Amino acid sequence: MDVTKISREFLDALLSGAAPVPTEGLVALRSHALERANALSVPTTRDEEWRFTDLAPLYRLALRKPVDEVPMPSADVIAAWIAPEVPTRLVFVDGRFSPSLSAVPTAGSTPGLTVTTLAAAMASGDAAVQAHVGKLASVDDDLFAAVNTAWLRDGVFVRAGRGAAGRTIHCLFVATQADVVQHPRILVVAEDGAEVALVEDYVSLQEGAYCVNAVVEVAVGANARVRHVKVQRDSAKAFHLATTSVSVQRDGFYSNLAVTFGGRISRNNIHIRQDGTGTEFELDGLAFIDGRSLADTHSFVDHAHAHGRSRQLHKCVVAGGAHAVFNGRILVREGAQKTDSTQENRSILLSDKAHVDTKPQLEIFADDVKCAHGATVGQLEAEEVFYLMTRGLSEGTARNLLTYGFAADVVNRIPIASIVKSLAARLLEHTGGQEIA
């Protein structure tokens, strides 16, 4: 069958039922998004932004539209993914909010902090929703963000004020059914001086194909600090498309630590924009993939004002016939003087069929800046393997330990011990297990 026809049918199926009912909120935004989604075509490898990532396998999938009623798993079933040290939790099952599995503070219980569903925030008329939703993640040229926005009925809403220091919110998205598409949506508004942490976590109870199409918007106010951790551990057949759009005001701080174990195809767009002077960004990424997975990270750091700092480390461990893509764009606009930006991309290929495409993309239009970038692709360092062998480890064990360490170096930066432990166990499974534990 004709590729265009397949992709058109895919898009029609994806949008069928998305049209907003007038009684719902955000009708204008959603109608506009639907209009854009219909006007845009699905990306192919002919698009520069998708050169290395062919979504054809996704277009062939017969996805079911988001469902209103889903059978909720019992608390026992998801217990493995609960982080005991993070008491605030919102759980979505196949895209539907589950009040019984969630632990949300009652309104007003924490001064300065609102954690609720987007639906509830809209119903209560919270002005921050209208002020921010859809403002950061543009639907104009991003088809998948447009589709997500067209379906926008619910999601996570976090608004932190100055008094709400240090709270962490765990957003857990559980896939329980094959062929379902879910459109997760998160809006975090950190007001001036606020501090808040977000953990965005995707898991699956089944091994079939499904599709996650997420949009996360984070508005970081002046002097505010937001730490954002994303863990993507979908099934091996899953498709995961995500756009994270962040705006950071004067002297604000935003960190993004994203760990992906792939899925069939995953695409993580991270767009961070400086909206004031003196901001600081930290980006850490790990793609740890095997089999037929393709994991694509496209980051875009936009230094639009002076005195911005950004540090980025993206690592890929690619085994089997897997394929990692990293496109790290850093834009230093005219006037963004004294920008201090570093980007490092390090990839290890563990098999002959493993493949990495890496593309650092620095665009600098200011003359008084420090920008450094580096990319390495290769095997483990012979000197490191030798060192461990002189301590009695076999070559295989040495390689496993080094591979584990290479990946754990990123995972260990997650500030939640139970999640580090669970991810470290997963890294171990692929690096010799008890042999190096």
Added chain:
Amino acid sequence: MSNGAGKILLDVRGLCASVAGVPILKGIDFTVRAGEVHAIMGPNGSGKSTFSKVLAGHPSYEVTGGTAVFDGVDLLELSAEERARSGFFLSFQYPVEVPGVANAQFLRLAYNTVLGGRGRDELDPLEFDDFVREKMKLLEMDPAFLDRSVNTGFSGGEKKRNEILQMALLEPKLAFLDETDSGLDIDALRIVAQGVNHLRSADNAVVLVTHYQRLLNYIVPDFVHVMDGGRLVKTGGRELALELEARGYDWIGKQAA
């Protein structure tokens, strides 16, 4: 002090080695008996570090001639890990950083592999923790170094202490310490030297590979060898080291020629 009666631990005859086709070692004869301390000195580029790495089994070096028998076994036939398990230890001049792997995990893995292979009980993390903390006292190391990634962000001195800690854990028969004194301040040098002296016995031996004689004030050698141009060109007692300190290396070359 050696009485020359110890069992021969290492016997190297006519050892030649090259890297990327370039000959570095050009016929080394070297014998170490149990209970002895040797120092190998020499100018930069003389082949000292290469000699250590060749004996440890570094894959980049090709042995092109000669023999090396370690405790009755052909050392050159063994892989690097087999050499370590059989009791050969190399303390690195530049210990490798392994981000993401906790030092405790690495040390325990090395201990269980090497000592477990010699019939010692393997230790679980808790047992090992007690065990390694005792050894760390010897080197006045902060136990916090157990939780940090292997050598990552360690100062030069901390890395060298961590090397000697590994020597303490692995109980080698023969330890080559490659430039262990470089990067150490005087207090760290004293502590590391005390650690090494503490580990010496009538059954093991130590070879100090060093550019300076400073370390030899703390670990007193029975024999001092001078390496130049890939050969051991002179051997003497500890007084040779003092002479080298005073006169440099140039006179040796002239004398040998």
